[in-house]
Every structure is written in structure tokens, then in C-alpha cells.
Amino acid sequence: MTSALSCCGCLGLFFIAYKFIHDIVPWLYMNIIGPKFLGPKVDVRCMGGWAVITGATDGIGKAYAKALAKKGFNLVLISRSLSKLEAVANEFTESFSVEVKIIDIDFTDNVEIYDKIKKGIAGLDIGVLVNNVGISYPHPEYFIDRYEQDPKFLVDIVAANINSLTHMTALILPTMVNRKKGVIINVSSTAGVIPSPLVTLYSSSKAFVDKFSSDIQSEYRSKGIIVQCVQPGLVATKMSKIRRTSFLIPSPDTYVAASLGMLGYCVQTAAYWPHSVQQSLAKLAIDLICEPFIASLFLKQLLNIRKRALRSSQQNK
Numbered sequence: 565m566t567s568a569l570s571c572c573g574c575l576g577l578f579f580i581a582y583k584f585i586h587d588i589v590p591w592l593y594m595n596i597i598g599p600k601f602l603g604p605k606v607d608v609r610c611m612g613g614w615a616v617i618t619g620a621t622d623g624i625g626k627a628y629a630k631a632l633a634k635k636g637f638n639l640v641l642i643s644r645s646l647s648k649l650e651a652v653a654n655e656f657t658e659s660f661s662v663e664v665k666i667i668d669i670d671f672t673d674n675v676e677i678y679d680k681i682k683k684g685i686a687g688l689d690i691g692v693l694v695n696n697v698g699i700s701y702p703h704p705e706y707f708i709d710r711y712e713q714d715p716k717f718l719v720d721i722v723a724a725n726i727n728s729l730t731h732m733t734a735l736i737l738p739t740m741v742n743r744k745k746g747v748i749i750n751v752s753s754t755a756g757v758i759p760s761p762l763v764t765l766y767s768s769s770k771a772f773v774d775k776f777s778s779d780i781q782s783e784y785r786s787k788g789i790i791v792q793c794v795q796p797g798l799v800a801t802k803m804s805k806i807r808r809t810s811f812l813i814p815s816p817d818t819y820v821a822a823s824l825g826m827l828g829y830c831v832q833t834a835a836y837w838p839h840s841v842q843q844s845l846a847k848l849a850i851d852l853i854c855e856p857f858i859a860s861l862f863l864k865q866l867l868n869i870r871k872r873a874l875r876s877s878q879q880n881k
């Protein structure tokens with residue numbers, strides 16, 4: 565009995581030591597020690613004169629545009645609404661004395677939009693591409709119900725979350741490869757890496773962003789290209805419908821500062837360290853318990869959010 569207990573104790577200690585060396589030490593280096601004490605591994609300013617940002621008039625995209633303008637980049641802002649683009653362009657031209665080009669397109673329109681983008685960015689020395697644009701569910705919903713409410717949604721979410729990323733990369737990567745330098749930041753989501761029922765199409769599109777990023781990085785690392793795929797948890801933006809920031813829900817500016825501070829440390833990252841802890845805990849729970857059980861807990865939580873959203877839309881009718 566005693567020897568069985570001490571055997572279990574040894575195994576437990578071995579497991580903790582293994583986790584510490586295998587997971588926790590690299591996690592601490594990539595999330596806290598490296599970015600905070602050693603700084604970014606990549607000097608983004610050496611990459612070129614222009615930064616292109618999709619979904620640039622609000623939230624996380626606007627924060628990337630602002631942070632890159634502060635670093636001296638001229639900007640190409642791509643979004644849907646012309647008046648918002650003009651307002652943001654004026655704001656940044658005045659505040660940061662940089663050149664700003666705007667391209668108004670809707671990423672859910674057909675592929676001809678990429679001809680307009682190609683013309684708009686021709687000849688520019690692009691050092692940074694931020695594939696940020698994305699759309700999500702109005703509220704968590706069963707797949708069939710979402711489809712019946714809005715059949716076009718299936719096409720739109722793939723166009724905005726997946727096609728935009730692949731087409732923009734195809735347009736800009738060749739010139740980066742020719743110049744042997746460039747940074748591509750792809751905005752995924754924690755939803756892409758943990759169970760996310762009731763937003764299935766959104767989370768799956770974000771899993772695509774993740775996989776695309778890691779494989780394209782392997783293909784082009786030796787050509788001087790750096791890819792970062794960020795997987796935010798909740799950030800206070802229009803999409804999350806959260807206004808008030810907190811320790812777990814940063815502002816877009818705080819989130820983007822964390823992302824740029826971690827450039828070059830790893831391809832996939834939650835970037836903001838409290839999000840990284842949340843994500844690691846969810847993954848640990850899946851490892852230690854089992855995925856279907858954890859997924860059922862998430863389903864319960866998302867069903868509650870769905871119920872509240874349906875109730876409030878009934879009341880607003």
C-alpha cells in the first residue's frame with residue numbers, strides 16, 4: 565500500500581516536473597520574460613514603408629493601424645464604409661504625419677474586389693500586412709437555425725474570415741519575398757482553438773486562420789517572412805459588444821501593444837498574457853478531463869448567452 569502511494573507520488577512529481585519544463589518554462593519565456601524584459605525579437609520598422617490593414621476603421625484593426633502609424637508606417641486602410649475610412653484617415657494623417665490611402669470594399673462581395681485592392685496598393689513598399697477583418701454571429705446559434713435565418717451568412721463568413729486572408733496574402737506576399745522581408749499578422753480567435761459550439765462556423769473559420777498561418781510561416785521563414793497569428797479572447801470592441809475594459813477584457817490598444825511586443829517569439833499566440841492563461845487553462849482541462857465533457861460545459865454557457873440574446877430581441881420587437 566505504502567509503496568503504491570509513493571509510486572503515485574513519484575508519478576505526480578514527474579508529471580509536474582515534465583509540465584514545468586515542457587510547457588510552463590517556454591510559456592513564461594514567450595509570454596512574459598521575453599516580451600517584457602528582452603523586447604520584440606523583430607524590429608518591425610525595418611520591414612518597409614507601408615502597412616496594409618483590413619477591417620481598419622474600428623476595434624482591433626484600427627488599433628493596429630494607430631500603433632503602426634506611431635512607428636512611422638504609411639497606411640493603407642481597407643474597410644467597408646467610406647465615411648468611416650475618411651474620418652480615420654484624417655485622424656491619423658493629422659496625429660502622426662503619415663500618408664494614408666483608403667480602399668472601400670466589402671469583403672463579402674465577389675472576388676473582383678481584389679482587383680481594386682491590387683490597383684490601390686501597386687508599387688508600394690509594403691512591410692506589414694494585418695489580416696484583421698472578420699465577422700461573427702449576432703449571437704450564439706445552432707448551425708441550422710443560423711442558416712435558416714440568413715442563408716447568405718454561410719458564404720459571407722467564409723468570404724470575410726477566410727477568403728480575405730488568402731487573397732490578401734497572395735497579393736502582398738510575392739513582393740515581400742522579393743524584398744526578403746515582411747511581417748504578416750493574422751487575427752484568429754481563442755474560439756478557433758478551444759471548444760466553441762453555437763458559433764461553429766466562426767470558430768472553424770478561425771481554426772483555418774491558425775493552420776494557414778503556421779504552414780505559410782514554415783514555407784516562407786527562410787525567405788525572411790515573419791508570420792504571427794493572434795488568438796484573442798474577449799477584447800472590448802463593437803463585435804464583442806463589450807464597452808468596459810477589465811483585466812481579462814483589454815482595450816484594442818492594449819491588445820495590439822501585446823501582439824506587437826511579441827513579434828517573432830512564436831507563430832501562434834493569444835498575445836495578451838491573461839488571455840494566454842485562460843486559453844492554457846482550457847487546454848489543460850481538456851487534457852486532464854476529456855474534450856466532450858469540457859465542450860458540454862461551454863455549450864451550456866453559450867446556450868445561456870443565446871437565451872438572453874433571443875429574449876432581448878423579442879423584447880425589442
Ligand SMILES: NC(=O)c1ccc[n+]([C@@H]2O[C@H](COP(=O)([O-])OP(=O)(O)OC[C@H]3O[C@@H](n4cnc5c(N)ncnc54)[C@H](OP(=O)(O)O)[C@@H]3O)[C@@H](O)[C@H]2O)c1
Pocket residue numbers: 618619620621622623624625642643644645646648669670671672696697698699700724751752753754795796797798799800801802803804
Ligand atoms: N473583439 C473580440 O472580442 C475578438 C475576439 C477574438 C477575435 N476577434 C477578431 O478580431 C478581428 C477584429 O474584430 P473587432 O472586434 O475589432 O471588430 P469590429 O470592432 O467590429 O471592427 C470590424 C472592422 O472590420 C470592418 N468590416 C467588417 N465587416 C467588413 C466587411 N464585410 N468588409 C470590409 N470591412 C469589414 C469594419 O468596418 P466597417 O465599420 O466600415 O464595416 C471594422 O473596421 C476579427 O477578425 C475578429 O474575429 C475579435
